[in-house]
Amino acid sequence: xxxxxxxxxxxxxxxxxxxxxxxxxxxxxxxxxxxxxxxxxxxxxxxxxxxxxxxxxxxxxxxxxxxxxxxxxxxxxxxxxxxxxxxxxxxxxxxxxxxxxxxxxxxxxxxxxx
Amino acid sequence: xxxxxxxxxxxxxxxxxxxxxxxxxxxxxxxxxxxxxxxxxxxxxxxxxxxxxxxxxxxxxxxxxxxxxxxxxxxxxxxxxxxxxxxxxxxxxxxxxxxxxxxxxxxxxx
Numbered sequence: 001x002x003x004x005x006x007x008x009x010x011x012x013x014x015x016x017x018x019x020x021x022x023x024x025x026x027x028x029x030x031x032x033x034x035x036x037x038x039x040x041x042x043x044x045x046x047x048x049x050x051x052x053x054x055x056x057x058x059x060x061x062x063x064x065x066x067x068x069x070x071x072x073x074x075x076x077x078x079x080x081x082x083x084x085x086x087x088x089x090x091x092x093x094x095x096x097x098x099x100x101x102x103x104x105x106x107x108x109x110x111x112x113x114x
Numbered sequence: 115x116x117x118x119x120x121x122x123x124x125x126x127x128x129x130x131x132x133x134x135x136x137x138x139x140x141x142x143x144x145x146x147x148x149x150x151x152x153x154x155x156x157x158x159x160x161x162x163x164x165x166x167x168x169x170x171x172x173x174x175x176x177x178x179x180x181x182x183x184x185x186x187x188x189x190x191x192x193x194x195x196x197x198x199x200x201x202x203x204x205x206x207x208x209x210x211x212x213x214x215x216x217x218x219x220x221x222x223x224x
Contacts, residue, residue: 004156033212042117042202043157043214058211059116090156092212102147103204103212105156 002026006091006106013081013113021076021109023091029104031094032074033058034066036087037108043090049074081113116140118203118215126221133190135218137203138183144206146179146186151200151217160188160201195224 045058
């Protein structure tokens with residue numbers, strides 16, 4: 001199994017551009033989430049989903065959109081990138097029916113907004 | 115903010131010594147977990163302790179939880195150079211949300 005796969009690993013954007021960070025998992029996990037990691041800030045929850053068709057906001061949702069059309073995929077969209085969105089983004093998933101169980105993480109996507 | 119805090123922010127020890135890091139959080143939790151992150155990599159789950167547990171062991175790891183003080187500690191015994199990494203606490207709250215602490219950077223000197 002591949003686990004949680006994130007693409008791209010690196011991306012440079014100009015202010016105002018849009019892009020989508022992809023996340024896919026092959027473990028049949030119902031729970032998926034996106035975090036951003038900034039130096040000295042730990043990980044902050046952006047959006048999460050408890051199943052296909054269900055999404056909700058986390059702690060820092062502004063400037064980001066998500067959708068969950070399938071169990072496997074949970075893309076994160078930046079509509080109009082800003083320098084403040086320069087960060088490392090992690091996607092994570094959790095076992096079915098256990099929203100408070102172990103999180104499985106992707107390897108991260110490093111985004112730079114100029 | 116629901117984000118927890120960890121201390122120390124950085125810890126440097128000699129191989130064979132024990133490493134202790136602490137996590138404080140702000141709200142009622144369902145469980146508390148500890149994760150490890152090697153430089154430039156994703157996080158890997160280490161251990162989970164439920165809110166009705168006070169102590170848990172896994173190999174060289176010992177975790178304690180004090181819900182009255184909203185705090186947890188992670189002890190790594192007999193540390194190795196390969197333990198060098200950042201360590202994060204994470205806790206589940208209602209609504210299926212997980213929040214993380216700010217992390218402790220551990221350096222184990224051979």
